[in-house]
Amino acid sequence: MVTRSFQxxxxxxxxxxxxxxxxxxxxxxxxxxxxxxxxxxxxxxxTDLHARALEQLGEVPEFVRSSFSILTEVMIEYGxxxxxxxxxxxxxxxxxxEIAVAKAMQQSLLPSEVPVYPExxxxxxSIAAKQISGDYYDFIGQNEGRFGVAIADITGKGMPxxxxxxxxxxxxxxxxxxxxxxxxxxxxLNRIVGRNIDPSMFVTMLFGSYDSKEHCFRxxxxxxxxxxxxxxxxGKFYDLEGRGNALGLCPNSEYEVQxxxxxxxxxxxxxxxxxxxxKNNRYxxxxxxxxxxxxxxxxxxxxxxxxxxxxxxxxxxQFDLLDDYxxxxxxxx
Amino acid sequence: xVVADFSPETINIEQESDIVTARQVGRNMSKQFGFGTITQSxxxxxxxxxxxxxxxxxxxxxxxxxxxxxxGMIGLQITANDSGPGIxxxxxxxxxxxxxxxxxxxxxxxxxxxxxxxxIHSTLGxxxxxxxxxxxxxxxxx
Numbered sequence: 001m002v003t004r005s006f007q008x009x010x011x012x013x014x015x016x017x018x019x020x021x022x023x024x025x026x027x028x029x030x031x032x033x034x035x036x037x038x039x040x041x042x043x044x045x046x047t048d049l050h051a052r053a054l055e056q057l058g059e060v061p062e063f064v065r066s067s068f069s070i071l072t073e074v075m076i077e078y079g080x081x082x083x084x085x086x087x088x089x090x091x092x093x094x095x096x097x098e099i100a101v102a103k104a105m106q107q108s109l110l111p112s113e114v115p116v117y118p119e120x121x122x123x124x125x126s127i128a129a130k131q132i133s134g135d136y137y138d139f140i141g142q143n144e145g146r147f148g149v150a151i152a153d154i155t156g157k158g159m160p161x162x163x164x165x166x167x168x169x170x171x172x173x174x175x176x177x178x179x180x181x182x183x184x185x186x187x188x189l190n191r192i193v194g195r196n197i198d199p200s201m202f203v204t205m206l207f208g209s210y211d212s213k214e215h216c217f218r219x220x221x222x223x224x225x226x227x228x229x230x231x232x233x234x235g236k237f238y239d240l241e242g243r244g245n246a247l248g249l250c251p252n253s254e255y256e257v258q259x260x261x262x263x264x265x266x267x268x269x270x271x272x273x274x275x276x277x278x279k280n281n282r283y284x285x286x287x288x289x290x291x292x293x294x295x296x297x298x299x300x301x302x303x304x305x306x307x308x309x310x311x312x313x314x315x316x317x318q319f320d321l322l323d324d325y326x327x328x329x330x331x332x333x
Numbered sequence: 334x335v336v337a338d339f340s341p342e343t344i345n346i347e348q349e350s351d352i353v354t355a356r357q358v359g360r361n362m363s364k365q366f367g368f369g370t371i372t373q374s375x376x377x378x379x380x381x382x383x384x385x386x387x388x389x390x391x392x393x394x395x396x397x398x399x400x401x402x403x404x405g406m407i408g409l410q411i412t413a414n415d416s417g418p419g420i421x422x423x424x425x426x427x428x429x430x431x432x433x434x435x436x437x438x439x440x441x442x443x444x445x446x447x448x449x450x451x452x453i454h455s456t457l458g459x460x461x462x463x464x465x466x467x468x469x470x471x472x473x474x475x
Contacts, residue, residue: 072371073377
């Protein structure tokens, strides 16, 4: 193919095949087909190529010669489809690269590292089900050994969720300056989200403030999946209490503060519904089953625990993540 | 080749057999122009699509096939004219996803790819005008 044109190659394969009818010529034809496809040679051109190759090999009966007009005419439609698919492919690649940029931008909205405090471990696993995630989490530095932690799930996935996420991020950033209590934080966020997103969307969130000296966690929730508290002394998991409307649903929602004190080896687990809605074959995982899996990870460091649970659930769901998945583990040491 | 030897032909599209006539005129002319067999068929197919849009959606209209020359190049120009309903969204009609819909304007993306130049003007309620050109590889004879 390097030394002669594909037209000559085609004639040669055809000539050899007509005299010997061997499988090797058929193999050669298949390889040539791949090559022609890679060069975007259209079906109608190949029809024509075949007609001309026949002329070179012998006396072509008139009815055979004429029949190629019909074949060419039909192949033109296939050619149009072929060209159209190519243009779709190009457009698809362009969209893929736009999504990759969006994904990188979204990644930059999430914290690149977890805060470090004495006697406290923090572990995070956050995985997007598709390219763009609807889960958001952040750590916000506060005064006197305290830090804020937000975990949120934006309804829907993909681009709309990502755009909404950037708004939530900037709102938290600016409200963070004001050192608000968790209930006030959600109250303000609710107003901002309500005004700025499509009425069909909403955001569920848990916002908390952890005091690393007292190991006291004060938080409020807005329609968010309750997390878990592990009491080491009892060896038991408890649901985190809390209720309040999701952000963006109703303008005057009020939120209440809950307070928990962590003893040594107690663990706080904050999550999004991607964790609890993991599917085991056709069945959604029950909360009790989730606790059962969590139990097996107790005693590990916070990050190991988060990783371990993610791996277990991924295996359970046969590596098919249906929803964005985020888990934050805080462990007092 | 001297372009002046060929005179433009206009075919009235009123019934389905007129589509065949238009194809035939286009094929003959492209043959005389020295276009290869595939290009002949592509020109005929393009005429077919344009004429069919007229026949199916505008009812009546014309296809004009004329030789043109520009900057030393010679080619065939096909103009489709109708006073039909017009195409509401030209961008959509030229989108590949639309081409299989069978609706008005379907087939235009294919025509655009088969030809070298493509121009469309459409006004709702007034009609549509499509002008396409296929250039010949042969240069004009001076």
